[in-house]
Amino acid sequence: MFGSNGIGIRYSLQGARVQTQTKTHVLPCVAVGGGSAGCVMAARLSEISHWKILLIEAGGTPPPESYIPALNFLLFQGDADWKFRAAPQQGALLAYESMLPYPRGRGIGGSSTINSMIYVRGNRRDFDNWEAMGNPGWSFDHVHRYFLKLEGYRGAFSNHTGRHYGRDGPQALEGKRWSSPAAQAFLRAGEQLGYNIIDPNGPEQIGFSLIDLTGRDGMRWSAAEGYLRPALSKRPNLHVVMNAHVTKIHFNEDNRAVAVTYMQNDKEQRVAATREVVLSAGAIGSPHLLLLSGVGPAEHLTHHNIPVVRDLPGVGQNLQDHPAVAGLVWITNKDSSFSPLRLLNPVHLHRYLQDRQGPFTTPLGTEGNAWFPSETGDPDWPDIQLAFVSTTPAIDFGLTSRQGLGFRKEVYLDYFSEVFGQEGFTLAPFLARPRSRGSVTLASRHPMHMPHINLNFLSHPQDVIDLVKGIRYALEVGGTPAIQEHGSTFNKRLLRPCMAHGGHTQKYWECFVRHMATTSYHASGTCKMGPSHDSLSVVDHRLRVRGVAGLRVVDASIMPLIVSANTNAATLMIAERAADFIKQEWRSRRRRR
Ligand SMILES: Cc1cc2nc3c(=O)[nH]c(=O)nc-3n(C[C@H](O)[C@H](O)[C@H](O)COP(=O)(O)OP(=O)(O)OC[C@H]3O[C@@H](n4cnc5c(N)ncnc54)[C@H](O)[C@@H]3O)c2cc1C
Structure with missing residues (x-):
């Protein structure tokens, strides 16, 4: 059919x-x-x-490549992307092209067809807060049964968290089929810092985890696959x-x-x-x-x-996204992390085609997440999510990553120059609950013209402070014995426009955030x-x-x-x-x- x-x-x-x-x-x-x-x-x-x-x-x-998780990077700027651009800002996005690429899925499945396939519900306090803001029926206790209804979880259940997942819903979910040695080290790093290894969709969110994926049998399972295709075939x-x-x-x-x-x-x-x-x-x-x-x-x-x-x-109005700090990269021993070049190895392709196993089953480098207790409010409602990505933007010498991520050429060539082509990983702190708000407005009344997208990142000063906190968490993780075992070395090259603030001072990192924080695609x-x-x-x-x-x-x-x-x-x-x-x-x- x-x-x-x-x-x-x-x-x-x-x-x-x-x-x-x-x-x-x-x-x-x-x-x-x-x-x-x-x-x-x-x-x-x-x-x-x-x-x-x-x-x-x-x-x-x-597009066919959208079904193979590791090829997700090919989807940026292709036919399945609206190719929106976000407007330049005064105090943010300074390391990026003046019009930052702002991908959104275009086609059946929408953004679920081009995204990184990470499945995570959010913190129960997010939904309790929606209700507290005057929206009856949206507390976690109300919405939990809808998560259960949509989920068709096929991963391994732990006794502790198994009952928190739905098993029969249309949205197929599975645990990771392959993870890099560095991702395993990320989990051990969490333990060494005193955090629990958590189920990302379990009852509590503080801790370290590997991701669950919107996938089945090692392939992407978008909302189109889960919902639309079966409905169309019988209704x-x-x-x-x-x-x-x-x-x-x-x-x-x-x-x-x-x-x-x-x-x-x-x-x-x-x-x-x-x-x-x-x-x-x-x-x-x-x-x-x-x-x-x-x-x-x-x-x-x-x-x-x-x-x-x-x-x-x-x-x-009220446009929100999670600003994420790019560029915190560590170089590792060979074969510790995920190199896209590894995808060229026929052994991996064969493993994927035969058994749906190996690195092709993982969206490019996306492997783990950690959430840290908030220091300002409810400690169980985190301000920072730390994404573990087992590759770096420098691995391909900028062949696809520079333009895909939108880095300005001179910043990219200078800041990453010492790590070009080397295997490594990135720790990217996301601001889980940003205070800044952006907007989507009309650029013209012509319906085919793109709207004006103003992310307005970091316009609230606390967002910068929180992201610097996120950088400190990342550096702590990077310094653990578990991570060091892989011969990990932080890219110590300073970001040139921030050098005047000295090396790794609070002011330097604030400047770094204003340059390097970018979208996490969560409009x-x-x-x-x-x-x-x-x-x-x-x-x-x-x-x-x-x-x-x-x-x-x-x-x-x-x-x-x-x-x-x-x-x-x-x-x-x-x-x-x-x-x-x-x-x-x-x-x-x-x-x-
Ligand atoms: C690159 C990328 C990576 C991401 N990674 C993750 C991830 O790993 N995990 C995660 O949880 N979230 C991720 N997200 C976010 C997540 O995918 C989105 O939040 C979610 O898909 C939004 O769903 P939606 O239905 O609101 O919009 P969309 O899924 O974007 O759907 C909107 C649909 O409307 C169509 N449309 C728009 N305008 C018109 C029009 N005028 N006429 C007809 N059709 C129109 C679009 O073509 C599209 O199909 C990512 C997003 C992107 C872009």
Whole structure:
């Protein structure tokens, strides 16, 4: 039924009932965006066989290489990436090109098709806090069952944490099939520093862990694989239109969303939605579409000559991501870490093709995470996540990594010059709970023009201080006997623009953070869920857009505060929860009639 790329890996939705364009122009529910959340929505809503669901996606089917975890770096800047750029900043991103690459997945599966496959739910306090911010029903105790519902965990269960995972859900998860000696040393380093080895999705988050992956049998398992493909293969009421860029949501005189238009093959198409439009276009796409459709800050819309349907000041505001410090690299003995050059070894390719084992099963170098107790608030709600990546940006002499990560050439060539081509690893402190907020606004009223993305990283001074704390944790880990066993040497070359502050002083590291902190690709928060008295709230606690009818936003953009972990798991949970909201509401309306 599905195509094959010749090495036995299914890669195409062709053959399933994907249409190049819809023949049906009136449907009860139209979902925009077939990414992590959109795939869940389409699959769950189509479980009700008499509801017709249309999913409209701007991109196409996932590229073949997206199925092989270690090839994820090839996806940046390719057809499956929107190729967004973030605007330059005064006090941050100083080591990067003036327009930083800001990848988001484009195509069926969305960002779950191009991401690093790390599965981690977040801290229970993240969700308890969402509820405390005025969003009833979003505490961890409420959302836990949706995590269990989505998870199809196939990794090894420890007696201690096994009961915390769902086993039968559509999102296949597995533990790592291969890890480098350096990753094992990372765990031992944690123990030597007095931390526990934790299950990343267990009851508590402080400690060191290897990652769990959104994968099955050593291959990527995106939301499209888990949710959309099986739903399409058995449900005639689910329709998907691909390569269809939605340009506008239309409202009637009562401010009800009644239709969307999309561009496909240079032709404009219009589809009417009799019940509801669900916007799952992601944390950049969803606010962008709302603004283009007249829902957003009135002044901004008027400035772009867009008629105001609803003045909602929060649309596009509250952009959050986890700034992550790049460039803390250690050189190791040969074969201790993960070199992309190793992928050229036919033995590894053979192992992968035969048994789905070996380094090809790991997204490039992504191996472990640690979370440290907060020093300022609840100690169990960490400020810092430390990612262990068993390679360095210098391993390929800049062949793909410099441009992929967006480093300015002169910074890259100077700072990494002594470690070019050498095996090693990176410790990257992420700011788990940033205080700075960015925005997504219109650059123009033309729907095909990219929006203006202002990350506004480090605009809150505490963010710099916290990231320096993260650097100190990284240096501590790097100095443990476990890490040193691998002949690890820190790249001691100073970052030239910060040299004036002396070597490794507090001021030097602050300068380093302002240069080297970059995106971790976790855009969220731009259609904030919040109570009516919150002037920036865009959706209510059932994800209905305020001040209009028949329109919901369901994706990473509704997070009022970013979770203190990678964002895909929480996004899938949000969509599972929203599908239940819609089912409950539609059914109760039907009963009332
Ligand atoms: C490079 C990268 C690495 C990441 N690594 C991880 C990781 O390892 N672990 C983790 O937990 N998280 C990771 N993330 C983040 C995670 O993948 C996202 O938080 C999550 O996928 C967001 O889901 P979403 O549904 O909100 O948006 P998306 O999955 O981005 O889906 C949005 C969809 O809407 C479509 N769309 C947008 N605009 C339109 C339009 N106008 N018309 C039609 N369709 C439209 C897009 O093409 C896309 O398919 C990563 C993200 C990236 C980009």
